[in-house]
Amino acid sequence: MKEILVLSRRPEDVDLVSQNLHMKKVYENIRSVAPTIATVLLLGDTGTGKGMTARLIHWYSQRFDKPFVEVHCGAIPDTLIESELFGHEKGAFTGADRKKPGKFELAAGGTVFLDEIGTITPSAQIKLLQVLQDGIYSRVGGDTLLKADVRIIAATNADIAHLVQTGQFRKDLYYRLNVFPVTIPALRDRLEDLPGLIEVFLKKLNIKYGKKITGIHPMVMDRFQRYDWPGNIRELENLLERACILEQTDLLLPQSFPLETMPDGDDSDPGSDTGTPLSKARQSAIDRFEQAYLTTLLGQTRGRIDQAAAAAGVTPRQLNRLLKRHRLNKNMFKPARDT
Structure with a gap:
């Protein structure tokens, strides 16, 4: 998992310029949505540059000088995904010998980029829905409600609409994430x-x-x-x-x-x-x-x-x-x- 990143320069030195009509539209959308607080859902095949696009959105946002925290959801075991995202209290589970902040705490004031969002567990989906609906969450094993002062960018290479239809992904969460979808074309x-x-x-x-x-x-x-x-x-x-x-x-x-x-x-x-x-x-x-x-x-x-x-x-x-x-x-x- 990548450490917290505060971007001191434009990521990859990429300008929002393209010779491709579809990509020009993508960049126009980035310029439009970046200054807002809207949730963004990035869609596209593996390797199309969704992570780079997320960094560009953060860079051109009002939160550019705050943390950019990237979470590769698919690489985290199901048993640990909630703890990684939302943190845990001491004694919350075997091996939790101290309190640990989650990525949402570490990204306070900045952006959380949830890559491979379609892989998270049903229980993690419920907690993420609470963040998007109410702007609050609690650590695993705790009752204290914490404010989520973050901008969420999610990404997937899966057919997330199909995951919704088959019951693998919550429909209400999908609607919350799909506020501003951006599809990145294949190379x-x-x-x-x-x-x-x-x-x-x-x-x-x-x-x-x-x-x-x-x-x-x-x-x-x-x-x-x-x-x-x-x-x-x-x-x-x-x-x-x-x-x-x-x-x-x-x-x-x-x-x-x-x-x-x-x-x-x-x-x-x-x-x-x-x-x-x-x-x-x-x-x-x-x-x-x-x-x-x-x-x-x-x-x-x-x-x-x-x-x-x-x-x-x-x-x-x-x-x-x-x-x-x-x-x-x-x-x-x-x-x-x-x-």
């Missing part, structure tokens, strides 16, 4: 944000490992753009971290990524799909050629648009239009001093 549905995410993670990894990685090889970016990303942002960060550890140059090369996890490119023969209409097959082949050509060109020119346009025999405006169509970002190919 495969926002591939245009890959360059920005990679830049953020590389900055963090450079600091962590004392490296000076300026970007990734065009071939790696090309493969990343075609990958399905089942592990989402978390998988991306893990891949980059492993590559950063192995890499000896200032650019993450294909050989820095393990074969079993390095996304495969589409090396199929463009003429093999005879079941596709000629016009569609031709356009698909053109698109693949253009993307491969542009990634190589940007790598050779280190992301310099004027130089790349001259080499390609097009205007900078035409080149920028092609880059936008193929979701390529020139900044990912520039040395750090040029960005």
